[in-house]
């Protein structure tokens with residue numbers, strides 16, 4: 001529930017009520033309640049930004065949720081509310097501008113209802129924040145910022161700063177840092193990040209077009225970077241989609257100041273006519289892109305989740321999907337450890353989480369990174385490799401199934417269950 005006053009002791013403090021922090025807090029409340037059969041867990045979530053529209057998570061973007069992520073939200077009882085704004089993806093069309101070769105993935109062929117679901121981030125914000133406000137085990141404090149973290153016996157000490165300048169100190173058995181990585185907390189803790197700058201930025205906007213999208217998601221690789229159009233619910237009888245257009249960083253700002261007509265003409269030229277004519281574009285925003293991985297994801301009493309642990313290029317739509325699998329694994333490890341009487345912040349418990357997710361994280365990060373490198377280059381060898389790659393993925397069913405399983409976020413969930 002939303003609170004204005006907090007306690008001095010919590011089992012878990014989640015820093016950041018964005019996409020990852022809010023989702024994890026809901027999972028943790030469920031998991032810890034199962035482990036602590038006699039008492040209710042005490043969880044605090046702090047979020048620095050009061051308005052959903054100004055949040056770094058719940059802005060004008062849309063997110064392609066994999067089939068695996070949909071299952072995670074269903075397990076939390078949130079899918080029915082999210083589904084009210086979700087548009088299914090029944091086909092994915094991957095192509096390379098100016099070159100032969102395209103991959104078409106079809107939900108029917110793969111025997112699933114949808115390959116993924118596109119949900120507008122603002123709707124994710126309404127549903128996830130609503131869940132934090134309603135959960136009896138969660139104290140949701142917003143706006144409030146965590147300004148310091150200090151190791152303490154059996155956990156961490158957390159300094160909470162309110163907008164009026166007042167600060168309080170709270171003890172936490174475990175702190176989950178889901179602050180997106182732009183706060184000074186990791187630097188103060190001496191946790192470094194390895195950063196690869198792509199020198200690319202994503203220009204995002206909602207666009208309208210003359211033809212129906214027929215629930216197809218398009219990923220088109222061009223010589224300046226990938227361009228994706230994800231299907232959205234239609235408005236005023238026109239087709240509508242979420243555009244993520246990757247361009248060299250030095251061109252991105254100019255694309256914000258272009259007139260709508262100029263922007264749409266450039267888009268039409270890059271994308272072609274698979275969706276008919278582009279007719280309108282909504283407000284545009286720019287995101288500089290890099291791959292960033294934290295040098296440590298756990299310390300006694302501390303776990304890094306979401307963008308602060310790993311920030312990926314959005315080319316394959318994997319950032320949130322991977323973070324949700326991490327969050328699910330962490331919640332499961334905590335439930336098992338607490339049921340066995342172990343402290344949630346014990347290093348042995350947290351290392352078990354890291355081991356569980358190591359393979360999934362490494363495979364997903366490499367998949368996104370190499371897709372970006374391979375599909376943003378004009379080097380003749382790479383052009384040949386992607387031409388051959390797309391062609392062989394399309395022709396060889398096991399390749400195609402593996403590609404689809406990775407994109408749907410199922411590869412690791414299935415391996416864990418085997």
Ligand SMILES: Cc1cc2nc3c(=O)[nH]c(=O)nc-3n(C[C@H](O)[C@H](O)[C@H](O)COP(=O)(O)OP(=O)(O)OC[C@H]3O[C@@H](n4cnc5c(N)ncnc54)[C@H](O)[C@@H]3O)c2cc1C
Pocket residue numbers: 015016017018019020021046047048049055056057058061062063064065144145146147178179180181182183185202204244287305306307308314317318319320321322323
């Ligand atoms: C253009 C683009 C398209 C994308 N599309 C997809 C997609 O289709 N599918 C997919 O899976 N992923 C996608 N992603 C990735 C996805 O958006 C990220 O994985 C996700 O936003 C990470 O969320 P987060 O909660 O870790 O970080 P953030 O979104 O940055 O949230 C962090 C939160 O912490 C709060 N905070 C920060 N510091 C403090 C503090 N000291 N105290 C309290 N609160 C604090 C912030 O206010 C914020 O609300 C995309 C990314 C981009 C850039």
